[in-house]
Amino acid sequence: MKLDILTIGDELLIGQTLNTNAQWIAVEMTRIGFEVRQQLTISDDEQIIFDSVDEALKNSDVVLITGGLGPTKDDLTLPVLNKFFGGELIENKEVYKDIERLILSRGFKMNQNNKNQALVSSACTPLRNEHGTAPGLWFEKEGKVVVAMPGVPYEMKAMLSDTVIPQLKEVYELPEIIHHMVYTQGLPESMLAELLEDWENSLPATIKLAYLPSPGRVKLRLSSIGLDRNKLQQDINFKVEELKKIIPDNIYSENEEDIQRVIGDLLRSKKLTVSTAESCTGGYIAHLITEIAGSSDYYLGSILSYANEVKINQLGVNADDIKKYGAVSQQVVKQMALGVKNNLKTDYALATSGIAGPTGGSDAKPVGTVWIAVATPNGVISEKFVFGKQRDINIQRASIAALGMLRREIK
């Protein structure tokens, strides 16, 4: 089954917004067995949208569109698709109620723009938007499907996952595709590739391997396509068992991308708690942990000590040690971890202190130097890392490294 992805919006076209929607849709649709023929980004222009939909439908079975469904004048996707499929714009009562409920819950009143969003093409089935006012639009014609979704990423993602993909699976018979993920942490891609070289060469031709790196982590994806799902899964399982023997400490999950969720499950099952004392990571570890619903079961809080006075007064770090060794040092980071563990009375504690950059480095401690400590019921361990020059990436890599250390200690 062939798929065209059509993303509409001048902000994408001129590069003001990075087109993460097209990528996300491509990943999700590839996963369920669609072949992406092309991704096209075009302007908010009536004729161009019309022609692009026409062209896409000639070549693909399904066209997924995002953008141009908002309430303002430059949003043209609905009128163009309505014209393309020969419908009429009529008010949809259920859509109206959904919009009204959303607007009222936010403490606003329905205005004309909101009301206009309840106008839907008679040629389509509207799709509910749980998170915004613009409904999705599902058109079918001669066995082909065109779906328009909002451009706001979280609205689009919820709609694609919850509604569009399940409905597409009903319309089309899709081949079996298995993507088996193995999530690793603590080894850079090049080192991992070297360690896995023999194993990679031993993979059967039916299994494709991809390395998908992100700061601090590398996702390994084993993909297999065929007709017999059981056989595909068996072959993959066999090779994954071999893999586990090669890098036992670096694999943190086979189904969960977020290492903080793996840690959360571990802590909850063992009835343990954790706190954090962040300096250079600036709250990012806390943010990762609390992104997870229910994290209040095991995460009590953090003392974010950006200034030295906060390290001294709130965490009990020895002021002389800061003078003697510097804030970015093993001595200080260990005291930070122990300080927050004692103050917040948790079983474990994480601390970071480093130079995120882009300035502030020295010859002895270049930008990217980060000390990380984990306080455990049995003491405190620490490790020094030297990352790169880019501030945002350093923050991410240090946070993931810290969570990796914590996971190994809890396990």
Add this chain to the structure above:
Amino acid sequence: MKLDILTIGDELLIGQTLNTNAQWIAVEMTRIGFEVRQQLTISDDEQIIFDSVDEALKNSDVVLITGGLGPTKDDLTLPVLNKFFGGELIENKEVYKDIERLILSRGFKMNQNNKNQALVSSACTPLRNEHGTAPGLWFEKEGKVVVAMPGVPYEMKAMLSDTVIPQLKEVYELPEIIHHMVYTQGLPESMLAELLEDWENSLPATIKLAYLPSPGRVKLRLSSIGLDRNKLQQDINFKVEELKKIIPDNIYSENEEDIQRVIGDLLRSKKLTVSTAESCTGGYIAHLITEIAGSSDYYLGSILSYANEVKINQLGVNADDIKKYGAVSQQVVKQMALGVKNNLKTDYALATSGIAGPTGGSDAKPVGTVWIAVATPNGVISEKFVFGKQRDINIQRASIAALGMLRREIK
């Protein structure tokens, strides 16, 4: 002058790699006055590449291509373009020397793959690649230009900036394009559109307006194209001044997207400091603030009180008030803000307490309810918000709302 951007590669098509090249090219080319007609991503397939180039050249003056120039079998851009422009593949001595120099400098010897990369189409002018082995290809035909560049981002960027753009400026006389941004916070898109309706209708035909929403914010983009840059800027400035009178409190910048950077600049210039006491936002406000290099000048730290005991012991919140009013209440959030302001000795402090979801809500306090307080040198203000059901979006919206309140107080 119209431009098509053509990015080639299966890794882009299936979403394995985020297409940052297309965005970067779009930004750079828009800046110099090109109008991006479309961005198209296609597979490493001979016929598809051929047809796409053909189609692009029918509609645009310039086609910029990235990808498919490497030394392996799936790299087809060179042979396809050579065929399209009716050339022959011949070895280019200068390109050969460049490749040899690069390979030797890396401590390797020239292999057959490297030698093959010196084969260039006789129909094009090769462009030097300072950072890699694949030269760029510059084709011209009937006043139109097709340029193929490597897909590796830093190789492509250097080639576009250093060679392609200067050469394009010699070939074409380019119009002036102005994009003027206005960053707003605190009004949802539909309300903003209502408030701005009359003003929007009063815009001259030469100025296009776009609403670009993200959680908690709406970006307004005014675009104008013409020959007289001063006149274009004057017209836009005039309308922006009108806009400022309509929503004076909601505009936080005209050149800076990150509200935390605007706040940072304000604090630094006034020599003021801030701290945070986050509950439901879980460190995300701290992360936003500390993303900015140099934030340690004005940001001292945070007491992240996820657990009630931390609110009581570290922030001095009255335990009886938590019992009586609940942790998500005006009384508690105000005490949190004052507590962290006193403990960390800052001029301002921000506090949040809410129900991020997806569970934990009640009839009186549904999921999405968030109390935010700002402690200032003159007292403490607070406000209640009711956001949606999605945890991650609630965290983002609450964080931006909190920063918006802080900005208004500092100003």
